[in-house]
Amino acid sequence: MKSAVLVFPGINRERDMARALRLASGKDAAMVWHAETSLPEGTDLVVVPGGFSYGDYLRCGAIAARAPVMDAVRDFAAKGGLVLGVCNGFQILCESGLLPGVLMRNARLKFVCRDVHMRVERSDTPFTRGYNAGQVIRVPVAHGEGNYEADDETLKRLEGEGRVLYRYCSPEGVVDEASNVNGAANSIAGIVNERGNVLGMMPHPENHVEEIMGCTDGRGLFAGLAQHLEKAA
Amino acid sequence: MKARVTVTLKSGILDPQGKAIEGALKSLGVDGVASVRQGKVFDIEMAGADKAKAEAALKAAADKLLANTVIENYRVELL
DSSP states (O other): OOEEEEEOTTBOOHHHHHHHHHHHHSSOOEEEETTOSSOOTTOOEEEEOOBOGGGGOSSTTTTGGGSTHHHHHHHHHHTTOEEEEETHHHHHHHHTTSSOSEEEOOTTOSOEEEEEEEEEOOSSSTTTTTSOTTOEEEEEEEESOOEEEOOHHHHHHHHHTTOEEEEEEOTTSOOOGGGOTTOOGGGEEEEEOTTSOEEEESSOGGGSSSGGGTOOTTHHHHHHHHHHHHHHO | OEEEEEEEEOTTSOOHHHHHHHHHHHHTTOTTOOOOOOOEEEEEEOSSSOHHHHHHHHHHHIIIIIOOTTTEEEEEEEO
16 A cells, blocks of 8 residues: 555644554555645555645635645546545545535534544445444544535435445444534435545544554554555555 | 625525524624525736636636535626
8 A cells, every 4th residue: 555645734634644554554655745746656545634724714625625736636536546535635525526515514513523433334345345334433523514415416326326435323323313413414424436436534534543542443444445455456 | 907706605505604693693683684694705806907808717716716616606796
């Protein structure tokens, strides 16, 4: 696994992300500055980390989505390369057109910073193969704009094509209003694009990968990616 | 040439910020407020005097960056 972590001004989770990637693959991720126009040779995973790129000016992720490096990411994704966006990274992927829909203000208007539970909807994707379908994992969220919304047609397609990979749920795995931390449509926590090679998710799996963090439920995502890419290599 | 681009949320899109402002206006006792929708205004100074060209450029600016057309409408005005 040769991963590249994008770095935009105002991003603050890039080191956590790099640490989680190193833990899973044993290799250092390349840190790629937003002004670059290409990705390092041989990159097989691009990660857009969380934070507050450009201070969330205009709309969350709007400015970063138009940064020079994103053209290279679009090319990479068009060729089938794996792209993972977490939190602000999810917002950036939506703003860049790589994923449909938009992340609106949390329905209860509050920034939410706490652990949530997510149900892994399927296990036959590079982003979920480290888990079992239906498995419930605990991961932290920290966002004010994570309320995923899209028009009815798009939601129907996402559901029909099995592109919702992660969904907010209760600790027992029940998807209900009480566990929908930000009011997202259909309790959506993470979706993939049509081709299945670009994932965006609001929760932070990279913050639950080591014993000292109190939980290691996020490991499966990175371990799955590493496995997938080693097999492909 | 002065121009203004106004970006507003499409109807039907939930606007919790507008709702909060609406609540505050009502609690201030401002009469007759039925509902509030929050938007954005961009005042842009354009170089050159060609109005058609400026308008086309501003539309491109709105489509590419100023508005997220999934959830927002925009209006371009040359002042």
